[in-house]
Amino acid sequence: MKKRRTLIYAALITAALVTVISCAVNPVTGRKQIMLMSEAQEVQLGLSYDPQVLASFGEYNNPALQSWVQAKGTEMGKLSHRPNLEYHVKVVDSPVVNAFAVPGGYIYLTRGIMANLNNEAEFIGVLGHEMGHIAARHSVSQQTKQQLGTLLLIGGMIASPKFANYAEQAMQGLELLFLSFSREDEREADALGSEYSTKMAYDGTKMADFYKVLIRMNLAQSEGGVPTFLSTHPDPGDRYNAVLRNAKAWQDSLKFPAYKVNADSYLQMIDGMIYGEDPKQGYTMDNTFYHPELRFKFSYPLGWQLTNAPTQVTIQPSDGKALMLFTLANQKTLQSAVDTTLAQYGLQLQRSEKKTVNGLQAMVTLSKQQVQDQSTGTTGANAVISYFFQYGSMIYVFHGVSTEADFASYAPAMEASMKTFAQLTDQSRINVKPKRLYIRKAPRAGTLASTLSYFNMPQAMMEELSLLNNMELNEQVPAGKYIKIVGE
Numbered sequence: 318m319k320k321r322r323t324l325i326y327a328a329l330i331t332a333a334l335v336t337v338i339s340c341a342v343n344p345v346t347g348r349k350q351i352m353l354m355s356e357a358q359e360v361q362l363g364l365s366y367d368p369q370v371l372a373s374f375g376e377y378n379n380p381a382l383q384s385w386v387q388a389k390g391t392e393m394g395k396l397s398h399r400p401n402l403e404y405h406v407k408v409v410d411s412p413v414v415n416a417f418a419v420p421g422g423y424i425y426l427t428r429g430i431m432a433n434l435n436n437e438a439e440f441i442g443v444l445g446h447e448m449g450h451i452a453a454r455h456s457v458s459q460q461t462k463q464q465l466g467t468l469l470l471i472g473g474m475i476a477s478p479k480f481a482n483y484a485e486q487a488m489q490g491l492e493l494l495f496l497s498f499s500r501e502d503e504r505e506a507d508a509l510g511s512e513y514s515t516k517m518a519y520d521g522t523k524m525a526d527f528y529k530v531l532i533r534m535n536l537a538q539s540e541g542g543v544p545t546f547l548s549t550h551p552d553p554g555d556r557y558n559a560v561l562r563n564a565k566a567w568q569d570s571l572k573f574p575a576y577k578v579n580a581d582s583y584l585q586m587i588d589g590m591i592y593g594e595d596p597k598q599g600y601t602m603d604n605t606f607y608h609p610e611l612r613f614k615f616s617y618p619l620g621w622q623l624t625n626a627p628t629q630v631t632i633q634p635s636d637g638k639a640l641m642l643f644t645l646a647n648q649k650t651l652q653s654a655v656d657t658t659l660a661q662y663g664l665q666l667q668r669s670e671k672k673t674v675n676g677l678q679a680m681v682t683l684s685k686q687q688v689q690d691q692s693t694g695t696t697g698a699n700a701v702i703s704y705f706f707q708y709g710s711m712i713y714v715f716h717g718v719s720t721e722a723d724f725a726s727y728a729p730a731m732e733a734s735m736k737t738f739a740q741l742t743d744q745s746r747i748n749v750k751p752k753r754l755y756i757r758k759a760p761r762a763g764t765l766a767s768t769l770s771y772f773n774m775p776q777a778m779m780e781e782l783s784l785l786n787n788m789e790l791n792e793q794v795p796a797g798k799y800i801k802i803v804g805e
Contacts, residue, residue, distance in 0.1 A: 359454075360402070363421020367405065370425060375410035377428045382408060382586055386444075390424060393444060396516050398452040398509075406444065412593050414534070415546045418447040420456050430546065432592055432754050432801075433534075434527065435787050437579035441514045442524025442560075446550075449509030455502040497544075500553035507556060511563035520576040521564030525557045530787050532557075584799045588756040592803050596749040599625045605737075606630065609747045613708060616737040617641070618730040632734070639719040639727035641734065646712040651680045651705050654712045662686060664701060675739040678707040685721070700724035704735040713738065750805050754785075757802055759794045766790040772802045 376383070390406030397404075404422045411427040418424050424447045426440075434440050450456055498506070507524075514521035531547055553559070568576060594600060599608045601623055605616045617623055617632045621641075624631045632641040646654035651671075659666055664684035672679045684701045697720060704715040715738070717731030741747060759768045765788045766779060774782060783790050785801050794800060 360421040363405075363419045363423040366419045366421075367423055370409065370419070370423075371407070374425075374427075377408040377410045377431075377591075379408070379590070382431075385586065386426065386440075389441065389444060390448070393441070393448055393513050393517060394422070397448055397513060402451070404448065404451075410591075410595065410598075412591075412595070413545055414531070415544065415549065416443050416447050417549065418450045418456050420451070420454075422451055424448065424451070428590055431587055432590055433530065433785060434583065434587075435580060435801075436523060437583045438514070438519045438521070438523035438577060439527045440583065441517060441519040442510050442521060442527060445510030445513035445521075446506045446524070448513060449506035450498065450502065452509060453502070453505055455498055455506065497549050497551060500551055503550055503556075504553040504559070506550075507553070507560050508563050511560055512567055515564060515567035515571055515573075515576070518573050518575075518577055520578050521567060522561050523578060525560040525564070526787065528552075528556050528560065530784060534784055581799055584756045584801070587754060590754045592752045592754040594625075595751045597751070599630070600749065601625075602746075607741060607746045607749075609741070609749060611711075612741045612747070613713070614737075614739060614741045614746070615643070615734060617734045621730075634727070638723050639717065639731065641731050642716045642718075644714055644716075646705065646714050648712060651678065651707055651712060654705050654714065655680055655682055655703075658703065658705075658714065658716075659684065662701075674704070674706065674736055677738070677740075680705045686718075697721070700728070702728055702732055702735075704732075704738070706738055708740070752803050752805060755802050755804055756799050759796055759798045759800055762796045763794060764790065765792050765794050765800070768794045768800060769802065774802055778803065 386406045386408055390404045394400065394402065394404035399422075402422045404424065406424045406426070408431055409425050409427055412429045413427055414429040414433055416424070416426040416430050424444065426443065426447075430443065431440070434443070510524060511521040514524065532552070596607075597610045599606060601607070604619055605614055606623060606625070607614045618634070621632050621634050630643040632643070633639065646657070648654040648657055655669065658664065659682075664682075664686050666682060666684050668683040670681050672681055682701075682703045682705075684703065686699045686701060688697055688699055699718050700721050702717045706713045706715075715731075715735040717728065717735065719727045757772055760771060763771075765783060765786060769779060769782055769790075779790055782801065782803065785803075788794070788800075
């Protein structure tokens with residue numbers, strides 16, 4: 318969970334999507350198709366999304382890298398099927414391996430995907446793929462279909478659909494960003510990525526190598542509420558060979574004297590990049606969640622799963638029969654936060670009391686909520702216990718929810734967890750350093766495994782580093798070759 322500004326997703330620009338449905342000509346295919354918005358509205362939508370995306374993920378703090386990715390995006394945009402569109406390319410501060418395009422020319426790559434790329438040609442391939450989605454208006458088409466149907470919560474965000482409404486508002490914006498493309502769209506974006514890469518004189522076959530790595534990593538599952546590349550960009554079938562064929566066909570057509578890969582220059586650019594979770598955004602240790610920047614901590618029940626998503630923290634037992642949600646309220650007082658929450662979730666207040674918990678002013682409420690099972694049409698009720706904490710200028714909120722029938726079984730554990738919310742003062746927990754990616758030259762010829770051992774990489778990380786370098790552990794590394802290692 319990040320700073321207060323990250324939680325403005327609840328009001329994310331859905332009003333901008335309500336417009337007249339019309340037909341438009343697809344810039345890539347030349348065919349007419351139903352679109353929910355005009356190009357001008359698409360550009361405005363991207364302009365509205367951008368600050369929300371950056372507020373939720375944060376822009377990765379590396380001005381040189383940001384300048385480079387933007388320059389490549391501008392260069393590619395001029396030879397795309399929409400050369401008059403202004404493209405905006407940014408690296409966002411997330412460890413998840415993904416890249417996504419927002420209508421209107423906005424492309425975001427996570428630092429997680431940047432860390433897993435091994436040369437400029439692979440980056441250009443990913444960039445070309447995302448620009449292909451924009452050029453063919455896939456993201457606009459997907460949002461059109463989604464708006465015409467029913468908005469669905471991101472899969473895996475919470476285990477039980479009975480409690481979906483507690484996460485729905487906070488996740489609404491991410492849901493629209495991370496719609497899964499169709500295999501037909503993926504096939505077209507792959508082809509466009511090969512085309513744009515080759516026209517920039519990069520070796521488009523390297524994108525096929527990266528897809529191979531993604532498949533090896535099995536990144537089809539969501540992590541922390543944010544999907545990974547293969548879950549939002551499904552394999553259209555035989556992707557590796559199709560990308561190879563497309564790239565080679567464009568190379569045969571254009572006949573440039575050489576095609577760039579530029580491995581060393583790319584690796585030097587990402588030297589020192591934060592790798593994996595950044596502790597300053599919150600981390601867990603021994604069933605306690607610590608947030609060094611916001612200086613708070615709380616414990617959670619043994620055996621429960623904590624997910625630290627960009628907009629909130631969720632905690633659940635393995636059976637999915639309860640849900641704890643921790644977030645921030647936008648209100649200035651405890652009472653206004655309580656009143657707004659009751660109205661927002663349609664809660665019927667049963668009891669409310671003021672308390673002091675670990676030196677912090679708090680309000681505790683017990684509420685009931687009428688719910689309907691969409692699959693059966695039957696109605697029931699959830700019971701909700703909530704703790705609202707005034708901590709400095711912010712108000713933090715816990716919600717613990719279960720069905721009325723199960724509430725007595727889970728409420729004691731949930732309330733016990735909420736009562737552990739406290740100020741974080743332990744400097745050893747505040748000053749935790751992130752892992753970083755470092756680029757080193759192999760001192761001598763040998764296998765990747767022996768080279769990693771030379772740099773004192775632990776045995777438990779060998780397979781991960783093998784994937785990170787896109788090499789087998791028994792593969793030969795020539796002296797002087799750059800490789801990736803991980804350290805503090």
